[in-house]
Amino acid sequence: MTRHAITESRRRSLGAIALLLAATPAFGQSAPATVVSLPELLQASPASDWRKLDPADTLYLELPTGRAIIELASAYAPRNAAAMRALVRESYFDGSFIVRAQDNYVVQWSRLEDDERAKQMTAKKLAPAFARPIAGAPAFTRLPYPDTYAAEVGFAAGFPAARERRRNETWLVHCYGMVGVGRDNAADSGNGSELYAVIGHSPRHLDRNITLVGRVVQGIELLSVLPRGAGPLGFYEKAAERTPISRARMASDVPPAERSELEALRTDSKTFRALVESRANRREEWFKEAAGRIGVCNVPLPVRKAQAPARP
Amino acid sequence: MTRHAITESRRRSLGAIALLLAATPAFGQSAPATVVSLPELLQASPASDWRKLDPADTLYLELPTGRAIIELASAYAPRNAAAMRALVRESYFDGSFIVRAQDNYVVQWSRLEDDERAKQMTAKKLAPAFARPIAGAPAFTRLPYPDTYAAEVGFAAGFPAARERRRNETWLVHCYGMVGVGRDNAADSGNGSELYAVIGHSPRHLDRNITLVGRVVQGIELLSVLPRGAGPLGFYEKAAERTPISRARMASDVPPAERSELEALRTDSKTFRALVESRANRREEWFKEAAGRIGVCNVPLPVRKAQAPARP
Numbered sequence: 001m002t003r004h005a006i007t008e009s010r011r012r013s014l015g016a017i018a019l020l021l022a023a024t025p026a027f028g029q030s031a032p033a034t035v036v037s038l039p040e041l042l043q044a045s046p047a048s049d050w051r052k053l054d055p056a057d058t059l060y061l062e063l064p065t066g067r068a069i070i071e072l073a074s075a076y077a078p079r080n081a082a083a084m085r086a087l088v089r090e091s092y093f094d095g096s097f098i099v100r101a102q103d104n105y106v107v108q109w110s111r112l113e114d115d116e117r118a119k120q121m122t123a124k125k126l127a128p129a130f131a132r133p134i135a136g137a138p139a140f141t142r143l144p145y146p147d148t149y150a151a152e153v154g155f156a157a158g159f160p161a162a163r164e165r166r167r168n169e170t171w172l173v174h175c176y177g178m179v180g181v182g183r184d185n186a187a188d189s190g191n192g193s194e195l196y197a198v199i200g201h202s203p204r205h206l207d208r209n210i211t212l213v214g215r216v217v218q219g220i221e222l223l224s225v226l227p228r229g230a231g232p233l234g235f236y237e238k239a240a241e242r243t244p245i246s247r248a249r250m251a252s253d254v255p256p257a258e259r260s261e262l263e264a265l266r267t268d269s270k271t272f273r274a275l276v277e278s279r280a281n282r283r284e285e286w287f288k289e290a291a292g293r294i295g296v297c298n299v300p301l302p303v304r305k306a307q308a309p310a311r312p
Numbered sequence: 313m314t315r316h317a318i319t320e321s322r323r324r325s326l327g328a329i330a331l332l333l334a335a336t337p338a339f340g341q342s343a344p345a346t347v348v349s350l351p352e353l354l355q356a357s358p359a360s361d362w363r364k365l366d367p368a369d370t371l372y373l374e375l376p377t378g379r380a381i382i383e384l385a386s387a388y389a390p391r392n393a394a395a396m397r398a399l400v401r402e403s404y405f406d407g408s409f410i411v412r413a414q415d416n417y418v419v420q421w422s423r424l425e426d427d428e429r430a431k432q433m434t435a436k437k438l439a440p441a442f443a444r445p446i447a448g449a450p451a452f453t454r455l456p457y458p459d460t461y462a463a464e465v466g467f468a469a470g471f472p473a474a475r476e477r478r479r480n481e482t483w484l485v486h487c488y489g490m491v492g493v494g495r496d497n498a499a500d501s502g503n504g505s506e507l508y509a510v511i512g513h514s515p516r517h518l519d520r521n522i523t524l525v526g527r528v529v530q531g532i533e534l535l536s537v538l539p540r541g542a543g544p545l546g547f548y549e550k551a552a553e554r555t556p557i558s559r560a561r562m563a564s565d566v567p568p569a570e571r572s573e574l575e576a577l578r579t580d581s582k583t584f585r586a587l588v589e590s591r592a593n594r595r596e597e598w599f600k601e602a603a604g605r606i607g608v609c610n611v612p613l614p615v616r617k618a619q620a621p622a623r624p
Contacts, residue, residue, distance in 0.1 A: 103532065103533040103536055104488050104489075104532070104536070130600070130601075145460050146458040146459070146460055147458070147460060148457050148458055148459060148460070148605055148606070148607040149603055149605060149607070175513065176416050176512060176513040177416075184598075185597050185598050187600055200488060200512070200513070200536075201487065201488040201512070201513050201514050201609050201610065202513050202610075203610065204603065204607060204610065205591070205594060205599075205602075205603045205606065205610065207603070208600075208601050209598075209599055209600050209601060220415065220416070221415040221540045224415055224416070224512075224536070224537075224540075225536075225537050225538065225539055225540065226537065227537055228533045228536075228537065279517070282517060285497050286496075286497050286521075287517075287521055288442070288499055288520075288521050289442075289520050289521060290517075291461055291516065291517045291519070293460055293461060294460070294517065295460040295461070295516060297513050298513065298514075298515065298516065298517065
């Protein structure tokens with residue numbers, strides 16, 4: 001027994017990657033028996049398979065332990081993203097708190113209930129974005145494997161998503177790290193002033209019931225390790241247990257020197273298709289039987305520090 | 313916006329529960345429009361729908377923050393469970409550590425690599441239990457919903473499981489809280505001296521590739537909040553980051569006064585069927601559209617303090 005337990009351990013040279021990329025135009029086909037690690041695959045990817053995060057859609061949450069970075073899903077929840085952006089610019093979340101951490105479920109943040117600004121938000125309504133029409137939606141990279149909850153699952157604009165053509169609807173799904181707009185019983189009672197992030201097995205029963213507005217693309221581990229609240233639903237019972245959010249800002253409002261410049265792998269790229277194929281068919285020596293398939297919430301969505309452009 | 317965000321909020325009287333229990337003999341049927349909360353459902357369940365955990369299959373891990381309790385899956389991994397039991401009785405894990413915490417994946421514990429007893433275990437082989445024959449396996453309560461990874465999924469002996477009749481095989485699946493036997497590349501290199509627990513979205517690609525030996529039935533939140541390791545695969549790089557396990561004991565070796573007496577809802581019981589049905593079809597006012605289905609790793613597996621037997 002060594003530190004290789006529960007992981008791949010055999011890696012091949014980078015030379016095999018071009019072959020893999022070339023040989024996997026679609027999922028479900030038999031693929032070459034090359035073994036390429038995820039880091040190798042990403043390292044070999046062309047710059048054009050990556051997109052820089054839009055600073056206007058990038059939210060920084062400054063926590064005592066560091067910065068958590070959320071990408072907003074403007075193509076799926078434009079009004080909710082805009083409402084959040086406006087709240088952030090009004091410094092609404094500066095001095096807010098993680099008020100809830102429920103194990104295997106969510107962490108949630110907001111201003112405190114007895115706070116004057118929070119009270120003003122209580123009655124504020126906003127049309128939800130549980131789903132949107134397929135027409136006009138970002139390109140959908142479909143997974144050809146069955147899903148428990150939806151007719152079709154895949155990825156769009158970097159987010160895990162689902163769709164149902166009969167209803168002409170597509171929606172984001174509750175995978176690990178997804179961020180949603182907390183609401184009360186009324187569908188329009190979520191207004192962006194209370195947000196949650198998924199920190200456990202994907203609670204897919206929430207899909208189409210609550211507005212997903214983004215994804216934690218860096219720093220989810222700053223949220224997932226927070227002590228669980230002892231109160232009902234994981235709410236903290238003592239003020240001292242709450243983690244303060246000292247500041248929340250849109251990246252576009254942050255001086256360039258203080259920004260975390262990130263880029264995400266395009267989910268409609270060739271590299272992403274190769275990634276899905278290689279994760280559905282694990283060929284590393286450690287694996288004795290590849291699944292031959294992969295769940296939508298098991299596919300990694302790589303994000304990395306933005307690379308310097310190549311010299312002309 | 314109130315503290316009811318992201319949850320059920322309307323509850324009905326206990327009177328409705330008997331009706332629900334009576335009216336849901338099987339999944340997939342249209343069900344009555346009663347709303348029964350999970351606590352209410354469990355409270356109304358007969359004592360015969362619960363089973364006391366077998367002290368010989370119950371492992372206590374004593375952590376600085378409390379006791380984590382693992383139920384061993386002797387029906388699925390008898391040799392591996394026996395090996396673990398033997399190691400526990402030899403005090404092998406007293407003075408072991410959580411050596412790894414990888415976000416959205418696993419925590420792992422063992423003695424340290426340079427420890428003499430750990431070195432002695434390195435070459436010890438043990439036949440794995442990736443799957444077992446269906447014949448003779450515990451009763452399988454099947455979920456009638458599609459699963460990405462397996463032909464059939466459900467529950468057996470209190471654990472999430474899958475099966476494939478064509479292969480005459482059944483196996484446990486990697487849901488949140490499941491405990492497995494770390495191994496190196498060789499299938500028989502896992503011997504019970506390195507163990508892991510799932511603390512993120514279910515890594516189902518590990519199914520049938522590694523021996524699952526149990527489930528954390530209480531105290532998973534003591535493991536899931538541990539700071540993530542900064543090294544490769546989430547291994548801690550500094551000794552001080554490791555959480556010590558002061559003591560590991562089988563409940564059967566613990567004086568009764570120090571035991572945590574627990575009982576688990578039988579997964580072949582009527583109450584469990586009602587639970588699955590009510591979680592697949594959320595009728596609480598908060599939900600606007602019930603999924604009508606549920607994933608195997610989204611079904612709660614209730615465990616509670618053992619109830620005093622009713623007076624004769």
